[in-house]
Amino acid sequence: GAGVSQSPSNKVTEKGKDVELRCDPISGHTALYWYRQSLGQGLEFLIYFQGNSAPDKSGLPSDRFSAERTGGSVSTLTIQRTQQEDSAVYLCASSEQTGTGYTGYTFGSGTRLTVV
Amino acid sequence: QKEVEQNSGPLSVPEGAIASLNCTYSDRVSQSFFWYRQYSGKSPELIMSIYSNGDKEDGRFTAQLNKASQYVSLLIRDSQPSDSATYLCAVKAAGNKLTFGGGTRVLVKP
Secondary structure (H helix, E strand, O other): OOOOEEEOOEEEEOOOOOEEEEEEOOOOOOEEEEEEEOOOOOEEEEEEEEOOOOOEOOOOOOOOEEEEEOOOOOEEEEEOOOOHHHOEEEEEEEEOEEOOEEOOOEEOOOEEEEEO | OOOEEEOOOOEEEEOOOOEEEEEEEOOOOOOEEEEEEEOOOOOOEEEEEEOOOEEEEEOOEEEEEEOOOOEEEEEEOOOOHHHOEEEEEEEEOOOOOEEEOOOEEEEEEO
């Protein structure tokens, strides 16, 4: 696609429920990243996928968080048993690694998650 | 110590003036540096990248990198009210992951 697509754009869920957030990266981008941004805060790294390599999960805050990337394209971030502190904007980004270097990220428009 | 540090601001500049934003980083092996602009309620958008020491100019924006001192800066010349946003510094060290600073909020006053 022309850009990084995320869905849903907004999600309100009850505490304790599971949620799934979807990201469709730019076609041909081999790397995909998930970050989250709490209100007025910076971007917190969650997880990244690069091609067929094992994902870097070092930023996932707890075992309630997981992500997968199917077929090297679409990714789903799953949060189980949501808590109020999970409320944030979840941003997905993709990038292309070139022979001479590395391109910066292109971000999607984000999913605003509110846990009530 | 945070890996990437920025003054949170707000940095208030009059229209037409130069806005100067600074960013320091802790990892000496950092290789690539990026500036993103984020309008309120929107996602970050890439405005500048810089990989080697010195200055890089793109329109009204100039990025400056000094690896020995571990800082990168962004100058916005002829600031416009539309430049009012939060500017995020991002650093790539090992791997492809970017580490972001907390951002500097810029307010351009007409």
